[in-house]
Amino acid sequence: DSGVTQTPKHLITATGQRVTLRCSPRSGDLSVYWYQQSLDQGLQFLIQYYNGEERAKGNILERFSAQQFPDLHSELNLSSLELGDSALYFCASSVGFGGGAPWTQYFGPGTRLLVL
Amino acid sequence: KNQVEQSPQSLIILEGKNCTLQCNYTVSPFSNLRWYKQDTGRGPVSLTIMTFSENTKSNGRYTATLDADTKQSSLHITASQLSDSASYICVGDGGSQGNLIFGKGTKLSVKP
Numbered sequence: 001d002s003g004v005t006q007t008p009k010h011l012i013t014a015t016g017q018r019v020t021l022r023c024s025p026r027s028g029d030l031s032v033y034w035y036q037q038s039l040d041q042g043l044q045f046l047i048q049y050y051n052g053e054e055r056a057k058g059n060i061l062e063r064f065s066a067q068q069f070p071d072l073h074s075e076l077n078l079s080s081l082e083l084g085d086s087a088l089y090f091c092a093s094s095v096g097f098g099g100g101a102p103w104t105q106y107f108g109p110g111t112r113l114l115v116l
Numbered sequence: 117k118n119q120v121e122q123s124p125q126s127l128i129i130l131e132g133k134n135c136t137l138q139c140n141y142t143v144s145p146f147s148n149l150r151w152y153k154q155d156t157g158r159g160p161v162s163l164t165i166m167t168f169s170e171n172t173k174s175n176g177r178y179t180a181t182l183d184a185d186t187k188q189s190s191l192h193i194t195a196s197q198l199s200d201s202a203s204y205i206c207v208g209d210g211g212s213q214g215n216l217i218f219g220k221g222t223k224l225s226v227k228p
Contacts, residue, residue: 002159002161004159041220042205042218042219042220042221043160043205043218044218045216045217045218088157090159090160092159102147102148102150102165102166102167102209104162104165105162105216106162107159107160107161108159109158109159110157110158110159112157
C-alpha cells in the first residue's frame with residue numbers, strides 16, 4: 001500500500017458526459033501528479049500540482065482539468081468524454097518536486113474509466 | 117523529441133534465472149533515470165532512481181545501471197521469482213519541468 005488513495009476504483013459512463021476523479025496524497029506529500037495509461041500508449045504524464053499550484057503540464061487535453069485543494073487532495077475533471085478516453089488514470093504523490101532532486105513518486109491504485 | 121525506448125517488449129524466463137532489461141533514452145534536459153515495476157492493473161512501484169552522476173544502484177535482487185554518455189540504462193534481475201512477473205518501466209526525468217517520460221515497458225513472465 002503506497003498511502004495514496006484514489007476514488008472511485010471503477011467508473012463507467014457514456015460519451016459526452018463529465019466525471020471527476022479524486023486523489024488523496026500520502027501524508028506529508030505536497031506534490032501530486034496525474035497520469036493516463038491506455039492499453040497501447042503506456043503511461044502519459046498529464047499534470048502536476050505542488051502545494052495547490054500547477055507546476056507542470058504534459059499532454060493534457062483541453063477537455064481535462066485538475067486542481068489541488070488546500071487540504072492537498074486533488075481532483076481530475078474529464079468532460080465531453082470520448083471513447084478514446086477509456087483508460088486507467090493514476091495519481092502519484094511526492095514530498096517535493098523538481099530542482100533535479102530524485103523525488104520518489106508513490107502511485108495510487110488507479111481509477112479505471114470506461115466510456116461507452 | 118524526448119523519448120524512452122525499452123527492449124525487449126516481452127520476455128519469458130524460468131524461475132531462478134537472471135535477466136537484463138534495456139532502456140535507451142533521449143531526455144533533455146536530463147535529471148535522473150527511474151525504473152518502476154507495475155503489476156497488472158496496479159500502480160507502478162519505484163525500484164530505483166539514479167541521477168546522471170550515478171552509474172549503478174541496487175534494490176535487493178534488482179540492480180540498475182546508467183551510462184549517461186550513451187544514454188542507456190539496464191535493469192538486471194537476479195534469481196528471478198514468480199512474483200517478479202510484471203511490467204518494468206524505464207522513465208527519464210526532465211528535472212525542473214517536473215514531468216517524466218515513460219517507456220512502454222518490458223513485460224516479464226517468470227515461469228516455474
